[in-house]
Amino acid sequence: xxxxxLVRARRxxxxxxxxxxxxxxxxxxKTVIAxxxxxxxxxxxxxxxxxxxxxxxGYDYRLVRGLSAVLEPRxxxxxxxxxxxxxxxxxxxxxxAALPVVKxxxxxxxxxxxxxxxxxxxxxxxxxxxxxxxxEARLTxxxxxxxxxxxxxxxxxxxxxxxxxxxxxxxxYQGRDDRIEKIAGGLGKATVKAGKTTxxxxxxxxxxxxxxxxxxxxxxxxxxxxxxxxxxxxxVAYPPRYREPRRFELSRRIHGGILEADAVEKEEVxxxxxPRQKKSSLGDPVVLEESAERLGLTVSEIxxxxxxxxxxxxxxxxxxxxxxxxxxxxxxxxxxxxDRLKTYQGILKAHGCRNPVPVLYALGYDVEWAQxxxxxxxxxxxxxxxxx
Amino acid sequence: MITVRFDxxxxxxxxxxxxxGSSVIPAYRYSExxxxxxxxxxxxxxxxxxxxxxxxxxxxxxPRDYQSEAVEAWARAGCRGVVVLPTGAGKTVVAIxxxxxxxxxxxxxxxxxxxxxxxxxxLQSAFKIPVGSLGGGSEDIRPVTVxxxxxxxxxxxxxxxxxxxxxxxxxxxxxxxxxxxxxxGYTAPYRLGLTATLSEDEEALVDLxxxxxxxxxxxxxxxxxxxxxxxxxxxxxxxxxxxxxxAEYERQYSxxxxxxxxxxxxxxxxxxxxxxxxxxxxxxxARRALLARNAAMDLALNSGAKIQYLSRLLESNPASKTIxxxxxxxxxxxxxREFLIPSITHQTGREEREEILSKFRDGTYRRIVTSQVLDExxxxxxxxxxxxxxxxxxxxxxxQRLGRILRKREGKEAVLFELVSQDTAETRMSRRRKxx
Numbered sequence: 001x002x003x004x005x006l007v008r009a010r011r012x013x014x015x016x017x018x019x020x021x022x023x024x025x026x027x028x029x030k031t032v033i034a035x036x037x038x039x040x041x042x043x044x045x046x047x048x049x050x051x052x053x054x055x056x057x058g059y060d061y062r063l064v065r066g067l068s069a070v071l072e073p074r075x076x077x078x079x080x081x082x083x084x085x086x087x088x089x090x091x092x093x094x095x096x097a098a099l100p101v102v103k104x105x106x107x108x109x110x111x112x113x114x115x116x117x118x119x120x121x122x123x124x125x126x127x128x129x130x131x132x133x134x135x136e137a138r139l140t141x142x143x144x145x146x147x148x149x150x151x152x153x154x155x156x157x158x159x160x161x162x163x164x165x166x167x168x169x170x171x172x173y174q175g176r177d178d179r180i181e182k183i184a185g186g187l188g189k190a191t192v193k194a195g196k197t198t199x200x201x202x203x204x205x206x207x208x209x210x211x212x213x214x215x216x217x218x219x220x221x222x223x224x225x226x227x228x229x230x231x232x233x234x235x236v237a238y239p240p241r242y243r244e245p246r247r248f249e250l251s252r253r254i255h256g257g258i259l260e261a262d263a264v265e266k267e268e269v270x271x272x273x274x275p276r277q278k279k280s281s282l283g284d285p286v287v288l289e290e291s292a293e294r295l296g297l298t299v300s301e302i303x304x305x306x307x308x309x310x311x312x313x314x315x316x317x318x319x320x321x322x323x324x325x326x327x328x329x330x331x332x333x334x335x336x337x338x339d340r341l342k343t344y345q346g347i348l349k350a351h352g353c354r355n356p357v358p359v360l361y362a363l364g365y366d367v368e369w370a371q372x373x374x375x376x377x378x379x380x381x382x383x384x385x386x387x388x
Numbered sequence: 389m390i391t392v393r394f395d396x397x398x399x400x401x402x403x404x405x406x407x408x409g410s411s412v413i414p415a416y417r418y419s420e421x422x423x424x425x426x427x428x429x430x431x432x433x434x435x436x437x438x439x440x441x442x443x444x445x446x447x448x449x450x451p452r453d454y455q456s457e458a459v460e461a462w463a464r465a466g467c468r469g470v471v472v473l474p475t476g477a478g479k480t481v482v483a484i485x486x487x488x489x490x491x492x493x494x495x496x497x498x499x500x501x502x503x504x505x506x507x508x509x510x511l512q513s514a515f516k517i518p519v520g521s522l523g524g525g526s527e528d529i530r531p532v533t534v535x536x537x538x539x540x541x542x543x544x545x546x547x548x549x550x551x552x553x554x555x556x557x558x559x560x561x562x563x564x565x566x567x568x569x570x571x572x573g574y575t576a577p578y579r580l581g582l583t584a585t586l587s588e589d590e591e592a593l594v595d596l597x598x599x600x601x602x603x604x605x606x607x608x609x610x611x612x613x614x615x616x617x618x619x620x621x622x623x624x625x626x627x628x629x630x631x632x633x634x635a636e637y638e639r640q641y642s643x644x645x646x647x648x649x650x651x652x653x654x655x656x657x658x659x660x661x662x663x664x665x666x667x668x669x670x671x672x673x674a675r676r677a678l679l680a681r682n683a684a685m686d687l688a689l690n691s692g693a694k695i696q697y698l699s700r701l702l703e704s705n706p707a708s709k710t711i712x713x714x715x716x717x718x719x720x721x722x723x724x725r726e727f728l729i730p731s732i733t734h735q736t737g738r739e740e741r742e743e744i745l746s747k748f749r750d751g752t753y754r755r756i757v758t759s760q761v762l763d764e765x766x767x768x769x770x771x772x773x774x775x776x777x778x779x780x781x782x783x784x785x786x787x788q789r790l791g792r793i794l795r796k797r798e799g800k801e802a803v804l805f806e807l808v809s810q811d812t813a814e815t816r817m818s819r820r821r822k823x824x
Contacts, residue, residue, distance in 0.1 A: 093728055093753060130725070318525060
């Protein structure tokens with residue numbers, strides 16, 4: 001899906017029209033892809049600056065950023081540091097704390113001393129100091145789509161985002177597909193009329209977590225695109241501040257050629273069930289307290305062992321994991337077909353998590369516990385504010 | 389017979405009516421439901437509340453006079469209402485004394501995980517009982533529990549009838565749409581809101597009065613400074629932009645000003661500005677104007693001249709424990725890199741943040757640079773100097789930042805430096821935040 005603020009749609013009377021990217025936008029698509037290609041080995045912040053310059057070409061910034069957003073799953077960002085950034089920072093700050101203010105010559109001396117202490121070069125200290133910031137992560141790999149494919153991916157993501165604001169959906173397609181019916185049932189109360197054409201009328205449950213809803217809509221639409229003569233007519237409450245829903249209609253006849261689900265994401269989930277990287281002896285992710293108890297060590301000892309690993313781990317508050325694993329788990333969880341805790345636990349266990357619940361919390365989810373464990377539900381918490 | 393039940397954030401009245409418009413009523417009107425039933429002389433069975441027995445709550449805290457007055461005022465208002473006290477004035481003690489008075493199961497709701505830990509430790513040490521916590525992976529519900537706003541909202545359906553008292557720390561967060569669920573989905577008849585800065589938005593105030601109660605007690609910083617809080621000085625320093633920064637500022641700002649003039653627009657209120665920002669989504673010229681304004685403000689807020697002044701300020705106050713505030717993280721990291729000062733932003737992990745605060749507390753570090761994370765709540769004792777390099781026009785933000793340096797210590801005179809780029813739009817922002 002696209003970030004909601006990047007949705008381009010026009011409301012007219014009772015209808016809502018998504019502003020899809022047509023062939024005229026191929027030039028912009030080529031530019032955005034080129035910016036990403038040229039940003040390999042550069043930081044996320046530099047990529048973002050380069051994209052801002054595309055906005056200055058006179059294009060709608062929502063389109064530029066939307067086109068960039070759909071490329072995100074095709075990018076691999078990694079943080080690079082010779083020494084663990086928190087260790088570098090602590091060393092630098094402690095050394096500098098004795099001075100009233102650090103002047104440029106003091107700084108050179110302190111960086112050199114810390115570098116010598118850590119057994120690395122001064123340049124490595126500079127590079128490592130804040131290498132763990134999101135905007136400092138380097139784009140190490142980018143798998144570009146063709147510009148035509150790029151526009152279809154954008155249109156698809158835009159459709160998913162708009163449909164995710166539906167209050168009601170009328171879905172039609174030829175033949176029967178149990179999977180579509182099941183996914184529709186996960187969205188709300190669904191009535192199915194089977195026949196030559198299957199008609200599913202879904203009254204959606206109130207929107208609680210947009211990302212969870214969007215994951216289901218994504219699965220539904222991807223499946224629907226593979227059927228014959230599909231149509232969707234949805235009552236969409238977008239933007240959310242307008243309470244009166246508007247009609248949003250899509251059909252294979254008109255929109256079939258302009259939408260495409262990104263196979264890359266789905267491919268990645270399948271591939272990464274068998275982790276590519278060699279697992280560390282502690283595993284990845286590491287739930288600190290659980291590991292400490294299991295191995296009879298202190299949390300600090302576990303952390304020291306992690307620091308000695310070749311792979312750098314991110315500290316997510318009680319859970320440490322590699323950036324690669326973080327991406328892998330985030331992607332895998334997007335594929336959850338319902339919000340039951342068991343479903344999420346199953347996915348995480350399939351991806352090597354011994355103790356899924358703390359990992360869920362670390363990834364920004366929360367659990368609504370029910371007395372019967374089968375009834376417990378998972379929610380996605382908004383933003384990062386919960387830890388601020 | 390009428391039965392009153394709790395059902396997933398609502399109170400359900402079965403077998404009769406209570407004249408509140410529906411038989412399914414938001415949980416926060418639970419006491420009103422009971423009151424109506426009693427008034428009507430109806431026979432009813434109350435199955436809604438399931439609050440556990442609470443251990444005896446007694447602490448050795450000696451409240452200051454204004455803290456006692458606040459608790460009295462709150463009790464007089466039926467144990468509902470909001471207490472407004474400056475940061476560092478001991479709002480936690482007010483909550484502890486209110487809990488002692490009620491001797492009832494209590495949920496304390498706070499905005500961040502850091503505050504969950506702080507409150508839990510304080511309450512455990514005050515009452516010598518185990519205190520539960522909810523949020524950030526913890527799921528320990530006890531008669532006295534501390535929760536984040538997020539977790540309390542998510543669990544309203546299952547925990548909404550378990551507590552008699554809810555304490556809302558930083559209660560100004562409550563009217564936000566998701567947080568409202570806590571106030572409306574819990575039956576707790578007794579409610580205490582704590583804040584240093586209430587919103588000036590009347591709608592939000594009316595909302596708070598309905599959800600928690602009216603403001604029952606209020607003391608401003610000036611009323612407590614000197615005796616209960618440190619004495620303080622605010623020094624606003626106007627710093628000219630460097631010539632090249634000034635030229636670029638004028639160039640960018642004139643693009644913005646030109647757009648407003650051409651369109652006959654005037655930005656007189658936050659609402660006007662919001663409309664302008666919204667129009668930039670569909671109007672490329674407005675978008676260019678917005679970007680130009682942002683670029684100009686970026687220069688004013690993050691000017692090189694301010695950094696030079698900061699350097700001199702730190703050099704001339706070597707012993708002062710100092711918190712440096714900025715508006716954007718970019719400047720936090722610039723200062724941290726340049727002066728090797730520990731930084732705290734939303735990206736700082738919990739462990740690292742605790743380590744930095746702990747070293748700041750014990751004097752290993754004497755400076756911290758932060759954006760908006762330390763604006764409220766986090767217990768940062770004994771800082772005596774604050775430098776606002778940049779901020780918003782919000783008076784709440786200003787008061788919260790000032791509050792960081794007001795904890796009383798013998799002989800301490802706190803000083804807040806506000807660095808403002810001269811003859812730029814930032815000067816208006818500075819006046820607005822100080823209510824001038």
